[in-house]
Amino acid sequence: MAESRRPGRPRRPGAGGPASGAASGSASGQARRPSARPAAGSSRVDPARLAAYEVLKTVRVDDAYANLVLPAVLARLGLEGRDAAFATELASGTLRLRGTYDAVLGACVQRPLRKVEDKVLDALRLGTHQLLSMRVPPHAAISTTVDLVRDRASSGAASFANAVLHGVTAHDLDGWVATLAPPATPRSSRYEEIAFSHPRWIVEELRRALGDEELHDLLRADNVAPRVTLVARPGLATREELPGEPTPWSPYGVVLAAGAPSGVPAVAEGRAGVQDEGSQLVAHLLATAPVEGRDRTWVDLCAGPGGKAALLTSLAAQRDARVVAVERQEHRARLVARSLAPTRAVGASYAVLAADGTRPPLLPGSVDRVLVDAPCTGLGALRRRPESRWRRRPDDVLPLVLLQRRLLGSALDLLRPGGVAVYATCSPVLTETDEVVAAVSQRPDVVVEDLLPLLPAGMPDAAGRLPGTAQLWPHRHGTDAMFLALLRKV
């Protein structure tokens, strides 16, 4: 199923149970009459729906990231508490499940969807999410969407939206998937495209990396927003002072119990941060890989915005090692510098260089440990950015792969004999993972080492396809789908 909604009987048009759960409250459950309180100037549009609409529009028009736009929109419209939570779920859920909803809308609209005005289509997607995934009573979902379309488009478009959304109520989500998606087969990804709202080329890449058996578990996990995990940077903060349960795999992590991370003092002071557990393991692995002899110089070759570099630097400080963080984009290098600054309190030694990691201004053979957390398609972190699956294109992959190979090659040039490199991507795509490592390990001065013994005890099924490498998965490990490989210079 595309989202965690229990299967149910098809709904009758216009019928609906009481609003419940996170979706309940003034924003969700009440159909607003024309005379209801005005919002957003003179219009009668429900503010939470308006906020979600504004997010979709900004993502579409400005190519923005929803998670960055949302806080500003919520603040501008004065939304807090349940209304803010409703707007957040409405915007994020609609963006994630756009593929499923477009298939549904395509069946309810007489003309091709590309001929529907963008702003009307955005509103229809929002209405469809409320009807099929949020348990908003149909009369409320439809009337508030019609108000929105009337306000943002025209009365004619509002009548059109009314008719289309009544069509959407013909089935519940399971019913629509059963109606629209052909049965799943390993050879065609059409079923997954509709049922799990992933572009077909992405389904095919994920299938190649994972196989058929668990594919649906992965796609389902991609459609659920991850819990927020925090990292306690060693020497600066402890897990015990962070509010939440310890993470199962990372020795530095905590699953945030409730509230915004910015409200946690250690996070506000930069002693802790928000970081996926898989990312924490990447830094941990580089720091714990055995190295004989000198162990003074660690490099993060793709450091922006600095999450892993901050963890590495606090670990390096405990061993009197120095970290050089390299980042090509100047504004991201500034973010790295900001992220590393709190580690000065524990005497950390580091430098941040705005430079090209394929030609870093560092001496070849001078480095003991190097991390290549390579720029990648990010297809292992789809649950984090609801719109990202619709942005990426198949032809993004090749240029990234060429860059990844050059970055890893340059990292290996920096290493002294006996030094170690960790190559990581938040993508499981085989061309970005196994094939990069396999190509670079043709060098006579490099071996791929088995990193599995360095992973936390009891971590299940983390072996990658290429011997010695690791591939984490959201549905298995609760992390992003990070790929990790350990290479040693000989």
Ligand SMILES: C[S@@+](CC[C@H](N)C(=O)[O-])C[C@H]1O[C@@H](n2cnc3c(N)ncnc32)[C@H](O)[C@@H]1O
């Ligand atoms: C996956 S992100 C790294 C995330 C980072 N390690 C963290 O944990 O916060 C990849 C980074 O590599 C940077 N990058 C891309 N090409 C680069 C190059 N040629 N040299 C150095 N950095 C590069 C990107 O700007 C981006 O900030």
